[in-house]
Amino acid sequence: MAEYIVITDTSCLILLDNIRALDLLHIVYPYVLTTPEIAEEFKKALPEWIQVIAVKNVELVAIYVQQVDLGEASAIALAQEVPNALLIVDDFKGRRLATQLHMKFTGTIGVLITARQQNKIISLRPYFELVRSTDFRIDPKLLERILDDFND
DSSP states (O other): OOOOEEEEOHHHHHHHHHTTOHHHHHHHOSEEEEOHHHHHHHOSOOOTTEEEOOOSOHHHHHHHTTTSOHHHHHHHHHHHHSTTEEEEOOSHHHHHHHHHTTOOEEOHHHHHHHHHHTTSSSOSHHHHHHHHTSSOOOOHHHHHHHHHHTTO
16 A cells, blocks of 8 residues: 555544544554644644644645635645645545545545554444544445445
């Protein structure tokens, strides 16, 4: 499996923190970056293994912020500056923009699935139960289909 430099948006940090699984991000992806805008949106101290990098091309952020929020705009712009980047973005508009830009991306649920595929966790079910207890918006039927796929 390719080793990516991961650039995460705020929603991933918030959700994983809320379900007490933020360390899974580092276990699955050893190189995790984010932007100062996202660090500010997160409103907590980031773990030392998350490197905060400012986007060099601020004009690009200004263009993207017309389509997505500032955090997503900065993450998408940074992902374009970092070779072999994997963007973690959950918001529909952010995913749509990443698709238009032909970027590699996943979402927070994708991080959990990758952890399960890599045998870093033995079951998705307890994590999905915690996700359901948050305000993270995802179709419960999709979570059940994923659990069925893993016989979980």
